Amino acid sequence: MISPLSFAAGAATWSLAEYSLHRFAGHAPRQRQSEEKARWFDGDFGSEHQAHHADTRYFTPTARKVKTAAVVLAAAGTLGSLAFGPRRALSFAAGFALTYATYEILHRRTHTHAPRGAYSRWARRNHLSHHFSNPSTNHGVTSPLWDHVFGTHVEHGRIRVPRRHAPPWLLDEQGRVKPEYGDDYELAGPAAVVAAQAA
Numbered sequence: 001m002i003s004p005l006s007f008a009a010g011a012a013t014w015s016l017a018e019y020s021l022h023r024f025a026g027h028a029p030r031q032r033q034s035e036e037k038a039r040w041f042d043g044d045f046g047s048e049h050q051a052h053h054a055d056t057r058y059f060t061p062t063a064r065k066v067k068t069a070a071v072v073l074a075a076a077g078t079l080g081s082l083a084f085g086p087r088r089a090l091s092f093a094a095g096f097a098l099t100y101a102t103y104e105i106l107h108r109r110t111h112t113h114a115p116r117g118a119y120s121r122w123a124r125r126n127h128l129s130h131h132f133s134n135p136s137t138n139h140g141v142t143s144p145l146w147d148h149v150f151g152t153h154v155e156h157g158r159i160r161v162p163r164r165h166a167p168p169w170l171l172d173e174q175g176r177v178k179p180e181y182g183d184d185y186e187l188a189g190p191a192a193v194v195a196a197q198a199a
């Protein structure tokens with residue numbers, strides 16, 4: 001039987017892990033990153049995440065993600081066992097694993113699929129502002145909760161997206177920002193400068 005309380009605790013724990021892994025491992029100073037490489041999982045979250053920032057079409061290969069997930073889930077299972085006892089640990093791990101998987105899918109879709117409602121519009125603006133406005137802000141991908149708690153939430157206004165990083169859903173066939181996204185995003189980079197001068 002699934003225990004709703006332990007399940008919710010697992011989901012909340014993932015939410016905090018999503019924020020902390022991204023902020024402290026994904027954006028750790030370089031020296032700490034190499035120490036983490038030795039100590040942490042083989043997936044080396046820090047350098048993988050920096051690779052994703054350097055090229056937003058890059059996502060960690062699935063096999064490596066599975067390895068990382070195994071380590072993270074084992075830690076979550078142990079934590080759940082300690083906090084709730086072995087019987088409820090399964091519910092805790094299920095809540096954790098489900099929100100973890102949701103995060104993985106949502107993060108990828110943020111870059112690859114157009115928004116379809118208020119939440120997905122928010123999720124794209126929030127995450128793309130982390131990428132392109134200020135990577136020290138808006139670390140949460142599925143929720144702004146911990147950014148509010150730790151004071152890293154910032155509303156960035158219209159987001160300047162470097163042309164080479166522009167997600168395909170943002171642009172029309174001529175490579176311009178589609179009109180429906182004009183309030184949220186603008187392009188930065190050489191072609192945008194030429195266009196501005198021509199205007």
Ligand SMILES: [Zn+2]
Nearest residue numbers: 052107127131
């Ligand atoms: Zn991203």
Ligand SMILES: [Zn+2]
Nearest residue numbers: 026049130135
């Ligand atoms: Zn990041």
